[in-house]
Each structure stands twice: as structure tokens, then as C-alpha cells.
Amino acid sequence: MIKAFVVDKDRLRLVEGLAGNEDRVVWIDMVNPDKEEEAAIERWLDVGVPTREEMEEIEISSRLYVENGAHVMTAILPAQAEGDEPVMSPVTFVLSGNHLVTIRYHEPRAFQTFPQRAEKAATGCTTGETVLIGLLEAIVDRLADVLERASRDVEALSKDIFNPTEKKASKRDRDFQLVLKGLGRKESLTSNMRDSLTTLQRLSGFLANAVGHTKDGKEARARVKTLSRDVASLSDHASFLSQKITFLLDATLGMINIQQNAIIKIVSVAAVVFLPPTLVASVYGMNFDVMPELKWQYGYPIALGLMIVSAILPFWYFRRRGWL
Incomplete structure (x- = not known):
């Protein structure tokens, strides 16, 4: 055109x-x-x-x-x-x-x-x-x-x-x-x-x-x-x-x-925080006949308290170091 x-x-x-x-x-x-x-x-x-x-x-x-x-x-x-x-x-x-x-x-x-x-x-x-x-x-x-x-x-x-x-x-x-x-x-x-x-x-x-x-x-x-x-x-x-x-x-x-790094950090911290309680639970979950703590009257609440403290301490340490 x-x-x-x-x-x-x-x-x-x-x-x-x-x-x-x-x-x-x-x-x-x-x-x-x-x-x-x-x-x-x-x-x-x-x-x-x-x-x-x-x-x-x-x-x-x-x-x-x-x-x-x-x-x-x-x-x-x-x-x-x-x-x-x-x-x-x-x-x-x-x-x-x-x-x-x-x-x-x-x-x-x-x-x-x-x-x-x-x-x-x-x-x-x-x-x-x-x-x-x-x-x-x-x-x-x-x-x-x-x-x-x-x-x-x-x-x-x-x-x-x-x-x-x-x-x-x-x-x-x-x-x-x-x-x-x-x-x-x-x-x-x-x-x-x-x-x-x-x-x-x-x-x-x-x-x-x-x-x-x-x-x-x-x-x-x-x-x-x-x-x-x-x-x-x-x-x-x-x-x-x-x-x-x-x-x-x-x-x-x-x-x-x-x-992505923040997500990975949260997952890593969660794994570290729950690792000590898992270790405590694993120890008292063993099926040995001779375990002195099995006869304790307050063994169960003591074990629970130990797991809670072992979870709080790493979390507190990470917060103080500024990692969280």
C-alpha cells in the first residue's frame, strides 16, 4: 500500500x-x-x-x-x-x-x-x-x-x-x-x-x-x-x-x-533444641533390667523436667548469642 x-x-x-x-x-x-x-x-x-x-x-x-x-x-x-x-x-x-x-x-x-x-x-x-x-x-x-x-x-x-x-x-x-x-x-x-x-x-x-x-x-x-x-x-x-x-x-x-536461609536456620535450631530432650527420653526408654531410676517415685516428673530444661537452655543460649 x-x-x-x-x-x-x-x-x-x-x-x-x-x-x-x-x-x-x-x-x-x-x-x-x-x-x-x-x-x-x-x-x-x-x-x-x-x-x-x-x-x-x-x-x-x-x-x-x-x-x-x-x-x-x-x-x-x-x-x-x-x-x-x-x-x-x-x-x-x-x-x-x-x-x-x-x-x-x-x-x-x-x-x-x-x-x-x-x-x-x-x-x-x-x-x-x-x-x-x-x-x-x-x-x-x-x-x-x-x-x-x-x-x-x-x-x-x-x-x-x-x-x-x-x-x-x-x-x-x-x-x-x-x-x-x-x-x-x-x-x-x-x-x-x-x-x-x-x-x-x-x-x-x-x-x-x-x-x-x-x-x-x-x-x-x-x-x-x-x-x-x-x-x-x-x-x-x-x-x-x-x-x-x-x-x-x-x-x-x-x-x-x-x-531460604532463614527457613533453614529455623529448622536447624529446632533440631538442636529438641536433640537433648530426645537424648533424655532415649536413655530412659531403654529396656534394661537394672536401671536405678526406674524405682524412683518422682522419676517421671524429674525426667520431664530434665527434658524441658535441656530444651530451654540451648534456646536461651542461641538468643543470647544473637543467632535467633
Whole structure:
């Protein structure tokens, strides 16, 4: 599918197809293009349109290059980023003179919000260059929103780790299991955002050399510079968030180990406390014919008292030593 946009009173307006609007179109958005649509765009721009397989190549020379005066740039962008498992796929931007062509196979949010805003208000997107910069700004804003939501979720997980509401150990164990799963999802999301920001950071550096050849070049260069700074700051924030998730993961495992050690300690202390009474009971449970204490009138209560004292003394000693 091809979406063609022209400039109408400093606003973008969607038109029906490229035919008859070749000179007026400033932005072509190709969504899941077929062979015929790719061939039509190649004839219009005199530039080869990369295939999906070519877009997915990871080397820099395949993502950022110049062909027949057109700058071809590819970045990894997320779609359906409302959850923790966004769809990550490459998007290619082809800037050729006054024309911009985007090729994509998924639906990033910015490709829905940016055209709507550019149709309703004059955003200064009157050339392919300014459309590209405005679109990249919308993409960066969307990534910032995703990272902000991830930061809030990680902060909530941090409170669950260090301030658990459950008192019972079994319920806390179940909560920690949920926390571990949540941290794993956030780490996956943050990793995807870092990959996307890395490609955008390289793209913005490449774009800085492509803009600035028009009368509004100074403003375009300033916007690209600001865009590059925003991407760099978001990349730093994503790195910080990843480090925090790693710390929380270690802290969660540490809390689980503390709980397990506490349970083992209680079991060990209980075994030591009941060992002397068991020894006393075992001695007087032997079936020898000659046992002087068997004839005692108060032998039974004395044996019970001895067992109680032998249990209390180790418990008191452990408490005094601070082991309990």
C-alpha cells in the first residue's frame, strides 16, 4: 500500500496514489509494498528501493548509504509498544531531493500520529527534508514515552522487592516469582529500546551530513542536532534503566536466598533444641533390667523436667548469642 502526501497551505494532505501528483508529492509512505509498487517508486525516484531482506541486514553499509544522490537510512523501530513485547522491525527512509519515501512492514505509532498532526496544523513540513525531521522527532517522542512507562514500572517493582506487603513466606515467594518475571519483561523491553536508539543515533549522525543544502538549512541542522542530543540522552537513560534492572534482579535473588536461609536456620535450631530432650527420653526408654531410676517415685516428673530444661537452655543460649 502506498500513501502519498502533498503540501497544502503548509499542511500535509493525503492524496490518492502517486499518479498525477509526481511533482507535488513530498512524502510517500509504503506499507507492505508489493513488487509493482516498489518498481513504481524506483522509476519515480530513480533509486533502488531496498527489499525487506536488505532492510534487516545489520551492517552499517547496508543501513546507511547514498545512491544516485539519495540518502538511504534504516532504523529499527518498535510497534505495539503499549505492552512489554513490542514488534521490532526495520523502517527505511529514502531522502531524495525534495521527496521522502518510507518503507515499512509494521505500524509504529509515530506513523499514525505524525500525519494526523501535520494535516491539522502547520508544522513547517513542506519538504521531504522537514517531513523526515518531523517524523523522526515524533518517533523519538514515542520512544521517550515507552521508556518513561518502563521506568515507572521498574520503580513499582523496586518497591515490591524492598517493601513487601505479604507477611507469610509462601506468599512472598510467589510475589518474588512474579517480580522476577516482571524484571525479565522490562529487561527485554529496555534492550529493544536500546537497539532502536542505537540505530537512530547512527541515523541522526548520517542525516546531519545530508541536510542543510536548502534555504532553511540552518534551522534543519539545528533540529537534527537537537534530535541527536535527545536520542543520546534517551540512550543513556535506557542504559541506566538496564543497570537498575540488573541490580533489582540481583536484589530479588538475594532476598529469596535470605528467606531460604532463614527457613533453614529455623529448622536447624529446632533440631538442636529438641536433640537433648530426645537424648533424655532415649536413655530412659531403654529396656534394661537394672536401671536405678526406674524405682524412683518422682522419676517421671524429674525426667520431664530434665527434658524441658535441656530444651530451654540451648534456646536461651542461641538468643543470647544473637543467632535467633
